[in-house]
Every structure is written in structure tokens, then in C-alpha cells.
Amino acid sequence: MKTHFIAIGGSAMHNLAIALKDKGYVVTGSDDAIFEPSKSRLEKKGILPGEMGWFPEKITSDIDAVILGMHAHQDNPELAKAKELGLKIYSYPEFLYEQSKDKTRVVIAGSHGKTTITSMILHVLNFHQKEVDFMVGAQLEGFDCMVKLSEDNDFMVLEGDEYLSSPIDLRSKFLLYQPNIALLSGIAWDHINVFKTFDDYVEQFRKFVASITAGGVLVYNEEDAEVVKVVESAENYFRKIPYKTPEYEIVNGKVHLKTEMGDVPLSVFGAHNLLNLEGARHICHTLGIMDEDFYEAIMSFKGASKRLEKVERKDNGTLYKDFAHAPSKVKAAVKAFCEQFKNEKKYGFLELHTYSSLNPVFLEQYDHAMDGLDEAIVFYSEDALKIKRMEPISPELIKEKFKNENLKVFINAEELHAYWNTLDKTEGVYLMMSSGNFGGLDLTK
Template identity: 55%
Template sequence: MHIHFIAIGGSAMHNLAIALHKKGFTVSGSDDEIFEPSKSRLQQHGLLPEAYGWHPDKITKELDAIILGMHAHPDNPELARARELGLKIYSYPEYLYEQTKDKTRVVIGGSHGKTSITSMIMHVLKTNRVNFDYMVGAKLEGFDTMVSLSHESRIAVFEGDEYLSSPIDRRPKFHLYHPHIALLSGIAWDHINVFPTFENYVEQFRIFVDQIEKNGSLIYYEGDENLQKIAQNIRTDVAAMDYREHPSVVEDGTTYLTFGERKIRLQVFGDHNLQNISGAKLVCNKLGISDEKFYMAMSSFKGAARRLEVLSENKNCTVFYDFAHSPSKLKATTEAVKKQFENRKLIAVMELHTFSSLKKEFLPQYEGCMEAADEAYVYFNPLTLEHKRLEPISKEQVYEAFASQGLQVFTDSDELFQLLQSKNWEDKNLLIMTSGNFSGKNVQEIADAVCNNPVRFGRDKWLQHPDGMTS
């Protein structure tokens, strides 16, 4: 098989390209720009395009299929040529289904927690030496790529994103996977640019549940009212199972699952992770993993990258990094860190960066989401709104929307980090939450500076870009 990728440099696309290359396919691709780490990883496997740009001459009748990435525009010249030749054009999720349509598909969806739950299931299966295909939205320890496909495996585990499939396919990705086992972690409005009302957003999850294969299973978090309503109206040939937070205790800053008379030490924490563990356990049980084997594996699970990831720590201070950007994620993550370290003050810093988070109409959704923090700071870059062609917002609008006493709002990241620089970090934790990078800040250096000198640290390190250039 010869597969050509239009926009091969994307985070998801380049991982799929590598997975198919490892499976023995011939893979080619094009893109007008490719950044790290995609560039180095494609080069390592001999898949990096010789020249950037779109090259319709690459599109021939000898190609077996085209995979179209979200980065490409609908008028892409390679796409136009593929249509002229009548070639089969797949979106990313369509091709994942094509490769796994004869396997047992497990799909993890929800507005929050889907990466963590998918990661947990993958870790348990690998620890128990179960062969499986997968697709997950974060880099995991012990896995070389975020996508893997093989001829031998009979199980496929996919993170089910509700965002659009491709520039020419407006269906949410998770509508295309048709799971045998589906899990939904919760529904909290997101992607306002695609789903303009909450009702429209919820409808996508109803459609997803309708796509479950005959005699399949829906596993859902029982504390979500919208999921309860969806489960009550499920098809009669689909079994519904709910889950809640796993019983646990916290001792000396460490969380233990309680299982009968036993306690299982965890390397992750937070109520949201205890919910995620319960959901992951039900999925693994469905796949033949016993409770005993599940708990044994979970004791070594360290979490996914940028999901309450510990960047640096000492005996008096820990710096956490989290991908959280939506209101529900901010609330869960902030509360988790505060609850785990009750004797330390929590300083939480977040960046409004996504389309939804910067939308004036969406801002009220953030009300109270950082109240658990002792000090809360919000940053946004007005240039990001210009780039996304959004209506300007003010510091005052952000402050009023979050409605947290003592909250401070910044539009200059240097100013924000200089303020943080002046703090004494003794018996304090720093929680950094963003899907961006605070306009070019090196987050790892920030974390190391906090923990290496918790009383005060140098401005020159704090304001350095990842490439060494000063801001």
C-alpha cells in the first residue's frame, strides 16, 4: 500500500504516518511547514518531505489512498489533483477506522479526562502484555509514538476527540470510530467555534453513543447529568454501566486506592483521576483484565505528558504543568493540587489561548473555576486574538468573568513572571496551566528556577525562550 499524507507535519498526522511506515506501508507526504518534534521524528524514519510546499505532481493514480490533515485548506492543490484522479481520500479518523474495522474498538470520549483514561488503559494493557493498536493525544512513557497499528492485534484503543475530522469533513472525529466499548467521562461545553450552543455540543455525544456497535457497551461517569440523560435513552442492544470516584485515602501527600483490605499506592492524584481510574478499570475488565492485574499495573502509572506533570520539585515546593484550558479542566486541576497539598499555598497561573477561551461570549463559563487557588493569575496576549480574528477582550472582562477574589489578569507575560519572581516559594506550589507557551516562555526553566532557589531566582533565566533567545 502507498499512502500519501497531505499536511504530514501535524501532531496526529506524523504519528499516523510513522505507524503505517512501521506496519510496512509505503508512506509519502507534503506540508508547507513542519515544526519540532514532528520534523525530527519524520526525518528519523525517512518520511520528511524533500521540500516544503504542495506538489500536485506527487499525486498519481499509483497511490492507494490520501489522508487529509486539518492543517490543509479545502482548496489545497494536492487535494484538487486527488479529486481529479478519483483517488480515495480519508480523514485521519476515517483511516484509523479503516485499519481497525475487524478489531474490538475501545473509544474514550468526553470534554475532559479522555487522554488520561486512554493512557491508563494503554498502560494496564501493556503492563499485562496484551497486544493492541492505539491512538492517544499525548506522549506516554513506554510508548514511542502516539499511534500504533499492527497486523496481529485484535484490540484498538482510541482517544475520541469531538473536534472536526478534516477540512472537507465537518463530522466530529469520534463519530467515525464505531466503538464496541465506549466510555464518556463528562460533558462541558468546548469548541465554541464549531458548536455554537451547549445543546448542539451535547448532541454530538448523543450521536457518538448511537454509533456504538450492536451488543456493545457504554461506560459513563454517573455524576454528569447530561450523560445520565443520554444513557437513559440508549439503544436496547447496548449495555450501559456507570462509574464514580474510586475509594481512596491520602497519607503524607500520597494517594492510595482502597481495594478491600488493601491499599494501592498511586503516582497520580486528584478526584478527577480517581474518577478516571474507575472508568479505566471497567474498560479493562471488559477486555479481560482482572481487578488484581489492573491494580498492580496502576501502581506504576505516572500519568500522561502535560497532565499534572511534575516539572520540578524540592522538599518545600512542587511545580506542576497541565494542559488544562477549559473551565472544567481548570477547576478539577486546581482543586486536585490544593487538596493533595493542604499545608502548602497554591499559586495557579493559566493562559487563555484557545479559540473558545478567548471568545467574549464564552468567558462567563470560567466563573469560579480557580477559587481553590490561594493566588490566581490569568494571562492572555491581545495579539493572539488578532491572529484568531476574534473581537478584542479587556482585562476587566476577564476579571469579571472569572469572578475569583484576588484574581489578577495580565497581558504582558514578562510582567506576570517578574511578579512571580519576587515571591518566596517556601511551602508553596506553582500550577502552570496552558495549551500555549505564555508567548515564548520556557516553562521547564521557569520550574527549575522556582525549585532551585525557592526564595528568589534570576530574571535572565526566567525570561528565556526554548531556543535560548531572550524575550
């Protein structure tokens, strides 16, 4: 089968391209910019475009599938050529469904926790050498590629994102998967640039639950009121399995899960991660993994990439980075950090980086998000606001919305870096929250 990727360099797109190459497909692609690690990984597989840009001449009538990434625009010249030739054009999730439509599809959805839960499930299955197809949005220890597609595996585990499918398909990605088994971890307004109201956003999850196949299974977080409302309002038939935060304690800085089989020591921390773990346990149970086998495997799970991930520093300072880029994620990460390091001086840095986070209306969602930290710092770039064509935001407004008068606010990278360099990283503990890079800050030194 011959496939062509329009915008092959994306984190999800390049993983799918590699998976198809490994499956024996002929893979080509284009992009106007490709960064690391996508560039090296595509080059290693021999599918890195020879030059950057869009080339309609690459689109030929013998291509079986054109896969369109979100980075491309509706007026993309390669897309126009594909339409002209009448080629089959897939969004990323639509193509994944085509690859898995004869398998049992397990879809992990929710505003927060879905990457970690999917990662936990895959870690446990891999530990016990249970082969499944999968797609997850973070790099995992022990996995070379974050998409796997085969002809003979019975199950496919998919991280279900509520964001748009492609520039020409404005459905939420997870609505294309039609899960047999699903999990819903939580609902907290995100992607305000697409879902203008909270109800618009919740509606995507109502549709997701309605898309569960007849007689399927939904594992859901019963501690989330919005999730419970969505589940209770569903009219389709499926089996409902609720989960909640399990009992645990912290002994000498290590989290121990309280189970019927005794205490289980973990390598991750935070109540939200314990909640994620319970969801993963229930999903694994539906896949035939008994509890004792789940606990045996989960002890060695060290977390998904950039989710409370410990950074190895040259000075041995204690620093964690987290992909927290939405209010609910920031609050969960800060709460976990403060609980884990009760007796240490705690520094928390947050970069407001996404369209939603830089929207004054959405900033209301960050109220008290940084409470509990000894030093709370928020950084956002005035240049980023200009690039996004957004109105300036004052540091005073940030303090007001966060309801934190002691907040330190930086609006340019140079000043942030100067402050960072005044801190002795061997004193206290540091939590760095961003989907960006704090204006190029090196967290390892």
C-alpha cells in the same frame, strides 16, 4: 500500500504516518510548517518532507490513500489534485476505522479525561504485555509512537475526539469509529467555534452513543448529569456499566485508593484522576484484566503528558503543568491541586489560548474556576486576539467572568515574565495550565 499525508506534521498525523511506515507502507507527505518533536521523529523515519509547502506534483495516480489533516484548507492544491485524479481521500479517523474495522474497537470519549483514561488503559495492558493496536493523544512513558497498527491484534483502543474530522468532513471524529466497547467520561461545552450552542455540542455525544454496535458495551460516568441524560435517552441496544469516584485518602502527600484488596498507593492525585481510574478499570475488565492485575499495574502510572505532570526544575521547586484549556479541565486541575497541597501556598497560572477561551460568551463557563488558590493569575495575549481576528478583552471582564476580584491578569508576555521572575519558586507550589507556552516561559528554571 502507498499513502500520502496532506499536513503530515500534526501531532496526530505524524504519529499515524510513523505507524504506517512501521507497518511497511510507502509513506510520503507535505506540510507548510513542521515543528518539534514531529520534525525530528519524521526525519528519523525518513519521511520528513524535503521542503515545506504544497506540491501537487507529489499527488500521482498510483497513491492508494490520501490522508487529509485538519491543518490543511479546502482549497489546498494537493487536495485539488487528489480530487482531480479520483483518489480515495480519508480523514484521519476514517483511515483509522479502515485499519481497525475487523477488530474490536474500544473508544474512549468525553469532554475531559479521555486522554488520561486511554493512557491508563494502555499502561495497564503494556504492563501485563497484552498487545493491542491503539491511538492516544499524549506521549506515554514506555511508548515510542502514539499510534500502533498491526495485522494480527484483536483489539484497537482509540481516544475519541468530538472535534471535526477534516476540512471536507465536518463530522465529529469519534462518529467514524463505530465502537464495540465505549466509555463516556463527561460532557462540558467545548469548541464553541464549531458547536455554537451547548445542545449542538451534546448532540455529538448522543450520536456517539447511538453509533455503538448492537450488543456492545458503554462504560459511563454516573456522576455527570449530562452523561446520564444522554445514556438514558439512547434507543440502541448495548450493555451499560456506570462508574463513580472510588474511596481514597491522602497519607503523607500520597494518594491511597481504598479497595477490597486493601490500600493501593498511587503516583497520581486528584479526585478527577481517581474517577478516570475507575473508568479505565471497567474498560480493562471488559478486555480480560482482573482487578488485582489492574491495581498492580496502575500503581506505577505516573500520568499522561501535560496532565498534572511534574516539571523537574533546577531549583527543585514544586511545579506541575496541565493541558487544561477548557473550564471543566481547569476546575478539575485546580481542585486536585488544592486538595493535594492543603498546607502550601498555592500559585495557579492559566493561559487563555483557544478560540473558545477567548470568546466573551464562553468566558461565563470559567466562573469560580480559580477559587481555592492563594495566588491566581490569568494570561492572554492581545496579539493572539488580533491573529484570531477577535475583539479585545479587558482584564476587568476576565475578573468579572471568573468571579474572582483578586485575580491577577496579564495581557502581554513581557509583563507576565517579569512577574514570574519576582517569585521564589522554592517557596509554595505552582500549577501552570495552558495548551500554549505562556509566551515562551521556561518552566524548568
